[in-house]
Amino acid sequence: MIMNNLLNFLVIFLLVVSALSIAYGVNIRKWYGWGQVFLAFLLGLLMGTNIAERMIAGIFLAVMTAWLGPIAWKRRQQYRERE
Numbered sequence: 001m002i003m004n005n006l007l008n009f010l011v012i013f014l015l016v017v018s019a020l021s022i023a024y025g026v027n028i029r030k031w032y033g034w035g036q037v038f039l040a041f042l043l044g045l046l047m048g049t050n051i052a053e054r055m056i057a058g059i060f061l062a063v064m065t066a067w068l069g070p071i072a073w074k075r076r077q078q079y080r081e082r083e
């Protein structure tokens with residue numbers, strides 16, 4: 001029972017971190033940007049029923065975070081420069 005609660009909390013935490021990473025932006029040039037991509041991969045590993053589904057979901061979420069995160073980061077930086 002405790003492990004189920006811990007696993008549920010971990011899924012929610014990783015989901016929030018991944019959503020914020022895509023919405024707020026990921027700075028790939030820094031180590032914490034790659035940490036955000038890794039956390040998205042871990043979220044994918046917690047999804048699915050077998051190892052193939054989990055790996056596909058993890059790779060998909062990591063690629064989406066690494067692809068969309070820097071776009072949001074660059075837009076935020078450009079918006080700051082205009083002000």
